[in-house]
Each structure stands twice: as C-alpha cells, then as structure tokens.
Amino acid sequence: MSPRPQNSLKRISAKLGVSMTTVSRVLSGQAGKYRISEETAKAILDYARKENFTPNPIAKGLRLRKTNTIGLVIADVSNPFFASIASEITHTTRDHGYSIILCDSQENLAIEKQSIELLWNRQVDGMIICPVGQSSEHLARYADERRRIVLVDRVFPDIGLPYVSSDNFSGGKLATEHLLDHGHRRIACLQGLRGTITSQTRVKGYEAALTACGVPFDPALIVGDSFDEQGGYLDTKLLLSTSPDITAILALSNLLALGALRALAEEKRRVPEDVSIIAFDDQPFLAHLSPPLTTVAQSARAMGGAAVKILFERMRVADAAGDANKAGLLLPVSLITRKSVHQLS
Amino acid sequence: MSPRPQNSLKRISAKLGVSMTTVSRVLSGQAGKYRISEETAKAILDYARKENFTPNPIAKGLRLRKTNTIGLVIADVSNPFFASIASEITHTTRDHGYSIILCDSQENLAIEKQSIELLWNRQVDGMIICPVGQSSEHLARYADERRRIVLVDRVFPDIGLPYVSSDNFSGGKLATEHLLDHGHRRIACLQGLRGTITSQTRVKGYEAALTACGVPFDPALIVGDSFDEQGGYLDTKLLLSTSPDITAILALSNLLALGALRALAEEKRRVPEDVSIIAFDDQPFLAHLSPPLTTVAQSARAMGGAAVKILFERMRVADAAGDANKAGLLLPVSLITRKSVHQLS
DNA sequence: GTGAAAGCGCTAACAT
DNA sequence: ATGTTAGCGCTTTCAC
Numbered sequence: 001m002s003p004r005p006q007n008s009l010k011r012i013s014a015k016l017g018v019s020m021t022t023v024s025r026v027l028s029g030q031a032g033k034y035r036i037s038e039e040t041a042k043a044i045l046d047y048a049r050k051e052n053f054t055p056n057p058i059a060k061g062l063r064l065r066k067t068n069t070i071g072l073v074i075a076d077v078s079n080p081f082f083a084s085i086a087s088e089i090t091h092t093t094r095d096h097g098y099s100i101i102l103c104d105s106q107e108n109l110a111i112e113k114q115s116i117e118l119l120w121n122r123q124v125d126g127m128i129i130c131p132v133g134q135s136s137e138h139l140a141r142y143a144d145e146r147r148r149i150v151l152v153d154r155v156f157p158d159i160g161l162p163y164v165s166s167d168n169f170s171g172g173k174l175a176t177e178h179l180l181d182h183g184h185r186r187i188a189c190l191q192g193l194r195g196t197i198t199s200q201t202r203v204k205g206y207e208a209a210l211t212a213c214g215v216p217f218d219p220a221l222i223v224g225d226s227f228d229e230q231g232g233y234l235d236t237k238l239l240l241s242t243s244p245d246i247t248a249i250l251a252l253s254n255l256l257a258l259g260a261l262r263a264l265a266e267e268k269r270r271v272p273e274d275v276s277i278i279a280f281d282d283q284p285f286l287a288h289l290s291p292p293l294t295t296v297a298q299s300a301r302a303m304g305g306a307a308v309k310i311l312f313e314r315m316r317v318a319d320a321a322g323d324a325n326k327a328g329l330l331l332p333v334s335l336i337t338r339k340s341v342h343q344l345s
Numbered sequence: 346m347s348p349r350p351q352n353s354l355k356r357i358s359a360k361l362g363v364s365m366t367t368v369s370r371v372l373s374g375q376a377g378k379y380r381i382s383e384e385t386a387k388a389i390l391d392y393a394r395k396e397n398f399t400p401n402p403i404a405k406g407l408r409l410r411k412t413n414t415i416g417l418v419i420a421d422v423s424n425p426f427f428a429s430i431a432s433e434i435t436h437t438t439r440d441h442g443y444s445i446i447l448c449d450s451q452e453n454l455a456i457e458k459q460s461i462e463l464l465w466n467r468q469v470d471g472m473i474i475c476p477v478g479q480s481s482e483h484l485a486r487y488a489d490e491r492r493r494i495v496l497v498d499r500v501f502p503d504i505g506l507p508y509v510s511s512d513n514f515s516g517g518k519l520a521t522e523h524l525l526d527h528g529h530r531r532i533a534c535l536q537g538l539r540g541t542i543t544s545q546t547r548v549k550g551y552e553a554a555l556t557a558c559g560v561p562f563d564p565a566l567i568v569g570d571s572f573d574e575q576g577g578y579l580d581t582k583l584l585l586s587t588s589p590d591i592t593a594i595l596a597l598s599n600l601l602a603l604g605a606l607r608a609l610a611e612e613k614r615r616v617p618e619d620v621s622i623i624a625f626d627d628q629p630f631l632a633h634l635s636p637p638l639t640t641v642a643q644s645a646r647a648m649g650g651a652a653v654k655i656l657f658e659r660m661r662v663a664d665a666a667g668d669a670n671k672a673g674l675l676l677p678v679s680l681i682t683r684k685s686v687h688q689l690s
Numbered sequence: 691g692t693g694a695a696a697g698c699g700c701t702a703a704c705a706t
Numbered sequence: 707a708t709g710t711t712a713g714c715g716c717t718t719t720c721a722c
Contacts, residue, residue: 008699019709024701035707054466058406059699062714067403069446078432080425087423090449099467101414102447104435121399122444229629254630261633283630284574288603290635353715364693369717380691404715407698 007053016043023048027055061123070311071119071127073103073112075154079227079255081281081300082130085152088304089128096312098125105132107193107227113138126311128152133196147314152307154197155328162314162327164306166298168198171333172205175250175278175296178335180213183344184248184276187215188239190260192227192252199252202280206250221246224256232259240267247344248276254283257293272342282336292338302331352398361388372400406468415656416464416472418448418457420499424572424600426626426645427475430497433649434473441657443470450477452538452572458483471656473497478541492659497652499542500673507659507672509651511643513543516678517550520595520623520641523680525558528689529593529621532560533584535605537572537597544597547625551595566591569601577604585612592689593621599628602638617687627681637683647676 009020009027016023023044025034031041047053061067070093074082090100101124103115109132116138119127126148131139133154142149143160155163179187189206191199203222210217220243224235232251236259239246251257257279261271269275271291279286282297310327354365354372361368368389370379376386392398406412415438419427435445446469448460454477461483464472471493476484478499487494488505500508524532534551537544548567555562565588569580577596581604584591596602602624606616614620616636624631627642655672 006699009701010699020699021701021710022708025708028701037707040707055701056407056468056699057466058403058412058468059714060701061403062401062407062698062716063700063702065714072447076432077422077435078425078429080423080428083425083428084423086447087421087449090422090447091451094448099463100447102417102431102435102445103439104432106436118444121402123401123403258630258633284600285603285628285630285634288606288635289630289633351715354717355715365716366693366718367691370692373717382691385691400717401715404698405717407700407714408716408718410698 006056007051009055012044012047012051012053016047018044024055027053065123066125067123068097069099069101069122069124071103071116071122071124072100073105073115073119073127073129073131075105075107075112075130075132077102077104080283081253082153084300085130085304085307088301089308092305092308096308107132109135109138116142126150126315128307128311130154131156132193133198134193147317148311150307150311150314150327152303156197157328162310164303164310164329164331165198166303166333167330168201168333169205169208171280171296171298172202172250173209174205174333174335175280176206176209177213178294178337178341179248179250179276179278180209180215182276182341185215186218186221186243186246187248187250188221188223188243188246190232190235190249190251190256191222191224192231192256194225202252218243224252227253227255229255229259229262232256233263234259236260236263237267240264240269246275248278248341251277251279254279254281254286254293254295256280257286261289272340276341278335278341287338289340291340293340294338295336296333297336298333299331306331351401352396354400357389357392357396357398361392363389369400372398410468411470412468413442414444414446414467414469416448416461416467416469417445418450418460418464418472418474418476420450420452420457420475420477422447422449425628426598427498429645430475430649430652433646434653437650437653441653452477454480454483461487471495471660473652473656475499476501477538478543479538492662493656495652495656495659495672497648501542502673507655509648509655509674509676510543511648511678512675513546513678514550514553516625516641516643517547517595518554519550519678519680520625521551521554522558523639523682523686524593524595524621524623525554525560527621527686530560531563531566531588531591532593532595533566533568533588533591535577535580535594535596535598535601536567536569537576537601539570547597563588569597572598572600574600574604574607577601578608579604581605581608582612585609585614591620593623593686596622596624599624599626599631599638599640601625602631606634617685621686623680623686632683634685636685638685639683640681641678642681643678644676651676 009023013020013023026041026044105112130152131154136156136159140159151161151163153165155165279293279295282295286293354368358365358368371386371389450457475497476499481501481504485504496506496508498510500510624638624640627640631638
C-alpha cells in the first residue's frame with residue numbers, strides 16, 4: 001500500500017553487493033575522503049540516479065540531530081507585509097537547502113507560545129519569529145538558544161535575542177515632521193494593536209517630533225487597538241467626534257489608513273483638504289488610492305533576508321567560543337511623498 | 346552543548362524504574378488498553394508533565410512512517426490572494442495536529458517540480474498544491490497518490506487529482522455580461538500569465554458571453570503575459586495604441602487592474618467615463634481606489650478550507666477499498682458592483 | 691500488568 | 707578501499 005516502495009541504503013547495498021556504509025559514503029560525497037574506488041562509486045551513483053534515490057531525511061535527522069528545517073512563526077501571513085517577509089525567508093532558506101515549517105500565530109500570544117514549543121519539539125535547526133510583540137517573557141526564556149533564534153519586525157532589543165527590524169522610531173518621527181512642516185498641529189495617531197512594540201516605538205517617534213517642535217502632546221489623539229481596516233474605520237469615527245479639530249492622521253498601518261479613508265468619506269471630510277493622512281508600510285496599491293497616499297516605507301524583503309543571514313551566521317558558529325556581539329539590526333525607512341498631505345496656510 | 350538535554354523514553358524509564366514500553370504506552374494514551382496500573386500510569390504522566398516531555402516526532406516519524414506534516418506548495422505567497430489560501434490552510438491543519446512545510450514556487454515550474462519532489466522526500470503525509478498552472482504532466486505522474494494530494498486554484502480537472510477552485514468560467518462570463526449589459530462592445534481582456542489554467546478558463550467565459558450576445562470575438566483584444574502591476578501597465582499602453590476604440594477592460598487580477606489604471610491616467614483616459622474596468626480577486630483596498638473598482642470576488646479562505654477538508658477526508662480513507670468518486674469542487678464567485686463601470690448610452 | 695528485543699533508515703567509530 | 711556494529715528515539719510483537 002505504501003505509494004512508493006521506499007528504497008533505502010540497505011536495499012541498494014544488497015542489490016549492488018556492497019555495504020551500507022559504502023553507499024552512504026558515496027551518496028554523501030565522501031567517496032574521495034574514504035578512497036572508494038572509481039567503479040564502486042560510479043555504480044552506486046548511477047544506480048541511485050536511476051532509481052531517483054535520496055536518503056531519507058527523517059532517518060538522517062534522527063541520527064544527525066539535524067533536520068534541515070527552519071521554524072517560522074509569523075503573526076499573520078495574510079497581512080501582505082508579513083507575507084513578503086515570509087516569502088523572502090522561504091526563498092533564501094531554500095537556497096541553503098533548508099525547508100520552512102510555517103506557523104501563523106494569528107496575532108495571538110497563546111498560539112505564538114505553543115508554536116514555538118511545537119517547533120522546538122519538531123527539532124527545527126533554527127527559528128525566525130515575528131512575534132505578536134506585546135510580551136517578551138516567553139521569548140526571553142530562549143535566550144540560551146539565542147544562536148538559533150532571530151526575531152523579526154516586532155523585536156525586543158533587551159532580551160538577548162538577535163533581531164532585525166525597521167527603524168520605527170525614525171519612521172514615526174519622519175512622518176510627524178513632514179506633517180509639522182506642512183503646518184499641522186493637531187495630529188492624531190491610529191496606533192494599531194495596543195502594546196505592540198513597533199507601534200510603541202513609532203509613537204515615541206511621533207512624540208519626539210511633536211516635542212522638538214514645541215507642540216503639546218495630547219494623549220487623546222492616540223487611539224486604536226488593532227491593525228485592520230475595521231479598526232481604522234471605528235477609531236477614526238470616534239476621533240472625529242471627540243477631537244473634531246484634527247487636521248492630520250498618522251495611520252500606523254495601511255489597512256488602518258483604508259479604514260480612516262472610509263470613515264472620513266462618510267463624515268464628508270475631504271482628504272487632504274480637510275484632513276491629511278500618512279500611512280505606514282508602502283504597498284503598490286497606495287499610489288492608486290484617492291488621493292495617492294504619502295507613506296513611510298519599510299522593506300519587508302530586506303528584513304526577511306537579513307533575518308536569514310543572521311540566523312545562518314549564528315548557526316554556523318554555534319559552537320564557537322566567544323559570545324558573538326549582540327546582533328541587532330535596524331533597517332532604514334523612507335518617506336514616500338504623494339498627495340495625501342495638505343499644506344496648511 | 347545541546348541546548349535542551351533532550352529527554353527520552355529511555356531516560357524516563359530509567360529514572361522511574363519501568364520499561365520504555367510502559368512509558369511509551371502510557372504517553373500514547375494506551376494505558377487502559379494494556380491495563381497498566383493506575384499508579385504506574387500516574388507516576389509516568391506526572392513526571393512527563395513536570396519535565397515537559399513530548400516524544401520526539403522525528404523518531405516517531407521514522408518508526409511510524411507518518412510525520413504529521415502537510416506539504417504546501419504555493420505559486421507566490423507574497424500575492425495576497427495566495428497568502429489568504431495559505432493562511433487558512435495553516436490554521437485548519439494546525440487544528441488537526443499537522444504542521445505545514447511551506448514551499449513557494451515563485452510562479453516557476455521548475456521550482457514547483459523540485460518542491461514536490463522535496464516534500465515527498467521529506468515524507469509529508471499529504472500535500473496541497475497551488476500550481477503555476479501552465480503544465481500538468483508532472484502532476485499527473487502523482488495520480489497514484491491522489492488520495493494524498495489536492496490541487497488548489499489552478500487546477501486540472503482531468504488528471505485524476507482531487508481539486509478545489511473557483512468557478513472561473515462563470516467569473517469571466519459574469520463580468521463580461523455586466524459590461525455587455527452596460528452597452529460595451531469593444532471589451533479588452535488583460536489575461537495575466539499566458540497559459541495559466543485559471544486565465545484560460547476565465548477567457549473562455551469572456552468569449553462565451555460575447556458569443557451569446559452576438560458580439561464578434563477579436564483576439565487582438567486579449568493581451569498580457571503576467572499577473573503583476575507592471576504587466577498591466579505595459580499591456581494597457583499597448584492596447585491603447587493598437588485598439589484605441591476599446592471602452593472597457595476586464596483585468597484578470599487586481600494587480601493588473603492597478604497597472605491599467607496607471608496607464609489610463611497617463612494617457613488621459615478617464616475611468617469609467619472613457620474606459621470601464623472590472624478586476625478579479627476582490628481585496629479591501631479596491632473599494633478605496635479612484636474609482637472604487639467593480640470586481641469578481643472569490644473566497645481564498647473558503648478554497649483553502651475546502652482543500653484541507655478534502656485532503657483529510659481522503660487521507661482518512663487512504664486504505665479503504667473503492668475508489669472514492671472524483672472529488673472536484675468549484676466554489677461560486679460573485680460580482681461586486683462598485684463604480685468603475687460606465688453605462689454607455 | 692509489564693518487559694525484552696527487533697527494527698524504522700541512517701551515519702560514524704572502529705575495525706580490517 | 708570496504709565492512710561490522712552500535713545507536714539516534716520510538717513503537718510493537720511476542721513473551722511472561
């Protein structure tokens with residue numbers, strides 16, 4: 001009933017009249033090292049090729065304690081930003097001969113914890129985690145494994161785990177400065193999932209820009225508790241009723257901006273004439289919106305690529321002596337100016 | 346150096362003074378079946394819980410020839426449509442205790458083939474494939490494995506593999522009829538990656554609607570060879586110069602529609618007054634475009650969910666007698682009317 | 691009620 | 707230049 005009557009070293013060695021060891025050696029490219037005769041090697045290689053044989057990675061994994069898999073836990077793959085990270089990670093790990101076991105925590109801390117346990121349990125060789133980002137204790141517990149884990153996007157610099165993220169502080173600051181430069185003073189902030197580290201950092205940048213400009217910081221202008229479109233809609237509605245004097249909105253995700261747009265249209269506020277908008281995470285469609293949105297762009301692919309690079313570097317020196325210096329990387333962000341910010345006279 | 350001094354049945358049995366067999370039985374819930382004494386069972390259970398022990402799935406996989414993993418090969422995870430499929434598949438398989446090994450073929454047939462080989466080789470228990478869709482021979486070779494493979498989205502009904510997709514023919518027909526009803530006769534079609542089965546099927550629906558309405562079918566109106574924004578832009582530019590008399594465009598993906606919008610704006614053609622547009626694959630942002638786009642919606646999540654359901658059903662009866670009847674499923678699509686189609690007088 | 695032993699497919703000492 | 711053997715961690719037949 002087994003679909004492919006699985007071949008094995010044993011079967012091959014029997015068929016060819018050599019020992020398993022020899023077959024194993026030849027097939028793992030160690031023919032030279034063990035001076036296996038040309039003809040023996042060739043016979044084995046030919047036969048393996050003909051039969052399309054590859055050693056069973058499960059058995060190999062058991063024996064070698066190495067599975068050639070990387071665990072990836074992502075907060076939400078259906079979010080295009082995370083999907084791009086995942087895509088890049090999948091491609092680059094593939095190039096190194098590793099497969100990805102994918103877990104999606106659905107922005108849920110409990111699932112995130114379980115997933116990490118599950119992946120270690122499955123003996124992954126390393127792990128890339130894009131955490132929900134509201135809590136880090138469960139991650140700090142893995143500081144010992146630091147060489148085999150890297151955090152991405154929602155990172156915690158102080159728990160001893162290598163990480164790569166965007167320079168979110170600068171992002172928040174850059175966007176706010178842009179608004180300030182255009183004469184805006186009452187600037188609201190749609191912060192997304194409350195307590196998420198990326199949001200918090202961006203909000204800090206927002207505050208810093210305000211303070212540097214001598215504009216009083218009004219906590220009532222910071223709202224929201226999710227990153228999705230509906231959240232942006234609801235929070236903007238609320239904002240418009242409690243603080244009708246706002247002239248600009250900084251939306252910490254593009255989905256949030258979409259929701260804001262919807263609420264604004266419903267309330268008959270024109271964009272950007274009545275209220276300006278800047279969104280986070282540039283996406284192709286943002287240039288086609290009405291109006292085209294000014295955004296803070298960060299490179300998801302660059303983040304994914306960097307994470308893989310760091311992980312492999314660390315795995316390679318896993319048993320080297322010294323504690324490699326803390327590998328934290330913050331990728332630059334950039335402001336993409338389009339037509340959603342109005343110059344106030 | 347090993348990060349977690351891995352526990353094992355052997356270690357536990359030694360510690361507890363019982364045999365590995367007993368530990369194994371208790372831990373796999375077979376205590377009752379083998380009449381293992383309450384106290385022995387409890388001791389084992391308690392200890393395992395305290396030590397946070399779970400049997401090594403690699404060893405288990407080797408022994409049982411079952412890895413509790415499902416291989417997922419997706420044409421492009423960074424495409425939100427596919428990302429949603431992947432997301433749903435990840436969640437539902439997780440509920441059944443399976444993990445996902447993710448491969449992204451990058452719309453590349455060679456990588457797709459390799460990935461399928463790789464996954465079988467890794468002893469996945471089943472596989473969900475969203476193929477590039479331009480060729481099916483390499484898939485047909487797996488007809489024997491039909492019970493453990495299901496095709497998704499870009500499917501081939503005639504190669505003996507179970508599948509789930511959208512009713513693309515109706516989608517193409519529905520959209521075209523809508524255009525026809527609004528008085529359009531010169532309707533262009535941005536077909537995306539040439540030869541992809543979903544495209545071909547939608548184009549057939551387009552043709553059928555045209556024919557039924559007595560409108561001559563003009564091959565020059567069908568253009569394109571990729572699903573991305575740039576393709577949509579280029580092809581629309583081309584179209585506008587070769588067939589300037591078109592009044593409507595049917596874009597077979599939303600990225601394509603975005604490109605068309607850009608080209609149209611550049612050529613100073615107003616949407617929808619000068620040319621109407623209908624796009625495929627509804628996404629939240631399409632409602633916020635200028636103008637809001639009328640689209641053909643298909644449910645990526647429903648497709649993913651259905652694929653998992655079919656796969657598990659088939660895996661469950663894998664060794665049942667009769668050949669289950671061909672499991673092919675076509676999910677309904679729907680037209681979402683917004684403001685990108687103009688009524689011609 | 692419990693255990694000993696074989697074996698899943700592989701690699702790495704340790705022979706020769 | 708090649709083979710023998712043990713063992714990775716687990717389940718399962720067979721034995722008591």
